[in-house]
Amino acid sequence: MTKADVVSKLQDVFDNVFVEDVKVTEELSANDVTEWDSLSHITLIVAVEKAFKVRFGMGEVEAANNVGGLADLILKKLQA
Amino acid sequence: MLFNSVEFLLFFPIVTTLFFVLPNRWRWLFLLIASCIFYMAWIPIYVTILFLIIIVDYVAARKIEAASGGMRKLFLLVSVLANVSLLALFKYYDFFCENFTELLHLLHLTWKFPPLNLILPIGLSFHTFQALAYTIEVYNGKQRAETQLGIYALYVMFYPQLVAGPIERPQNLIHQFKEDHPFEAHNVVSGLRLMLWGFFKKMVIADRLGILVNHVYNQPHEYSGIPLLLATYCFAYQVYCDFSGYSDIAIGAARVMGFGLIRNFNSPFAATTIQDFWNRWHISLSSFFRDFVYVPIALTFRAVPGRNALAALITMALAGLWHGANWTYVIYGLLHGFYLVVYIYWRQLSLRLAKHVDRRLHQLFGLLFTFNAFCFSCIFFRGNSVTDAVWIVEHLFPLNNADKVGDLGLTGGEILMTIVAIMILEFVQYMERNKGGVAYLEKQKLTTRWICYYTLFFYILVLGEFGGARFIYFQF
Numbered sequence: 001m002t003k004a005d006v007v008s009k010l011q012d013v014f015d016n017v018f019v020e021d022v023k024v025t026e027e028l029s030a031n032d033v034t035e036w037d038s039l040s041h042i043t044l045i046v047a048v049e050k051a052f053k054v055r056f057g058m059g060e061v062e063a064a065n066n067v068g069g070l071a072d073l074i075l076k077k078l079q080a
Numbered sequence: 081m082l083f084n085s086v087e088f089l090l091f092f093p094i095v096t097t098l099f100f101v102l103p104n105r106w107r108w109l110f111l112l113i114a115s116c117i118f119y120m121a122w123i124p125i126y127v128t129i130l131f132l133i134i135i136v137d138y139v140a141a142r143k144i145e146a147a148s149g150g151m152r153k154l155f156l157l158v159s160v161l162a163n164v165s166l167l168a169l170f171k172y173y174d175f176f177c178e179n180f181t182e183l184l185h186l187l188h189l190t191w192k193f194p195p196l197n198l199i200l201p202i203g204l205s206f207h208t209f210q211a212l213a214y215t216i217e218v219y220n221g222k223q224r225a226e227t228q229l230g231i232y233a234l235y236v237m238f239y240p241q242l243v244a245g246p247i248e249r250p251q252n253l254i255h256q257f258k259e260d261h262p263f264e265a266h267n268v269v270s271g272l273r274l275m276l277w278g279f280f281k282k283m284v285i286a287d288r289l290g291i292l293v294n295h296v297y298n299q300p301h302e303y304s305g306i307p308l309l310l311a312t313y314c315f316a317y318q319v320y321c322d323f324s325g326y327s328d329i330a331i332g333a334a335r336v337m338g339f340g341l342i343r344n345f346n347s348p349f350a351a352t353t354i355q356d357f358w359n360r361w362h363i364s365l366s367s368f369f370r371d372f373v374y375v376p377i378a379l380t381f382r383a384v385p386g387r388n389a390l391a392a393l394i395t396m397a398l399a400g401l402w403h404g405a406n407w408t409y410v411i412y413g414l415l416h417g418f419y420l421v422v423y424i425y426w427r428q429l430s431l432r433l434a435k436h437v438d439r440r441l442h443q444l445f446g447l448l449f450t451f452n453a454f455c456f457s458c459i460f461f462r463g464n465s466v467t468d469a470v471w472i473v474e475h476l477f478p479l480n481n482a483d484k485v486g487d488l489g490l491t492g493g494e495i496l497m498t499i500v501a502i503m504i505l506e507f508v509q510y511m512e513r514n515k516g517g518v519a520y521l522e523k524q525k526l527t528t529r530w531i532c533y534y535t536l537f538f539y540i541l542v543l544g545e546f547g548g549a550r551f552i553y554f555q556f
Contacts, residue, residue, distance in 0.1 A: 019431045035431065037355055038370050039388055039424055042378040049382070058376050059220030 029066035081121035175405030203243030246364035261338030271335035278328030286322035287545030295489035352446030393417035
């Protein structure tokens with residue numbers, strides 16, 4: 001799976017988690033989405049874990065507050 | 081040492097001058113000694129507790145970095161236990177004993193657990209949390225374990241934020257102690273201006289409002305209706321100006337020497353949701369609880385429906401308890417936990433509604449609702465006991481006894497000047513949010529800027545409270 005594939009699959013996850021329409025790109029960060037706060041971040045992370053069948057550690061979650069970083073983390077987990 | 085004391089009036093210029101006079105390689109040592117003097121102005125012997133916990137965390141972090149696998153977790157556990165035990169012993173032991181003895185009494189058992197009656201070391205809750213942030217970030221791989229014990233000790237003891245924060249992350253502060261800090265006129269002006277603003281908030285608004293608040297809240301059973309409501313709103317502004325004033329002085333004092341501390345408050349009363357409020361109020365503590373308590377709890381219960389609500393409730397109850405060993409603080413925290421739970425479930429509906437309602441109206445409603453929800457929680461934060469707080473809640477309405485407003489410890493002139501001071505506060509914060517604040521001020525003519533500074537200065541001199549009232553958050 002390439003980074004582009006991960007970002008594309010993340011679009012479905014974002015559509016399910018957020019009410020507002022969000023165009024997922026690698027540059028997208030929590031600052032660009034009104035709903036993406038610390039409460040919905042956990043919902044997003046759990047949804048990502050389900051979609052990609054991966055599991056994040058405590059210290060990794062807060063770092064993944066932009067799509068590029070999140071995609072890198074997912075790829076790292078998938079390759080591990 | 082209090083920031084609003086004569087001692088600090090001497091301490092600050094002497095320390096700042098010597099800091100710039102000394103060669104860079106000795107500055108960390110000088111700041112460490114100055115910070116010890118600052119701390120020892122209260123109970124000198126308690127500095128040994130600080131030294132002890134500094135050594136424990138310093139060694140634990142080095143071990144965490146050197147170890148692998150389960151050993152890393154073990155050393156982190158040692159650090160967490162050492163810090164939490166210290167807090168438990170000094171801050172919560174007597175509270176636990178008192179409640180446990182009462183519980184046994186209800187079960188008709190007569191065992192007694194005598195309290196220790198220890199005096200709480202000043203700022204213990206702040207520097208233990210700052211130390212915890214360090215070992216956790218080393219464990220998470222976000223901070224290298226510090227090799228120089230003196231630099232790590234300074235991270236914990238740096239005098240501007242030693243006793244009441246901001247609770248710094250090691251990534252932001254430690255490297256600054258190793259950098260050169262040349263004398264920069266811009267930093268000095270900017271730091272002194274922030275300190276002046278902090279003193280204005282503390283001495284003109286907070287301490288003045290404190291007179292009215294104490295008058296009512298220390299004998300709440302003598303009031304009902306408007307006096308209780310007014311004192312509650314006044315306390316909301318008092319606690320905000322007291323603590324954000326302290327933070328401004330701390331950040332300003334550090335900035336004069338060229339150190340950057342994180343912003344601790346960002347116009348919290350402009351928040352339009354309770355989540356927004358906690359992103360603006362005591363930011364260094366709320367981000368600590370978010371990253372090190374809320375996220376781990378929510379992830380631990382990731383398979384449980386309603387995990388966010390459960391994690392929010394537990395986190396806010398603990399955040400409440402952090403403020404003090406009293407049920408009033410636990411209820412204050414639980415109330416905010418409850419607000420967050422309502423917000424979690426209401427948010428999606430609210431976002432859908434917002435598409436059909438005027439944006440400004442939606443925001444105004446959110447702002448008023450959030451501010452009043454905070455003020456309501458303040459009844460428990462300030463109430464001398466749960467019984468007092470409940471009595472106040474029960475007697476807030478009907479809104480009667482307006483004629484007693486003039487008899488609450490402040491004269492009509494004092495009330496008027498405090499209202500003007502709050503209007504200045506709100507105006508400055510509005511400018512900050514909408515016009516760029518300091519940057520906007522710096523674009524103004526020299527005379528305009530100095531008129532602003534002198535106005536604040538004389539406002540403090542003429543209307544400031546010079547009784548040397550303690551900062552509310554010192555007790556935590």
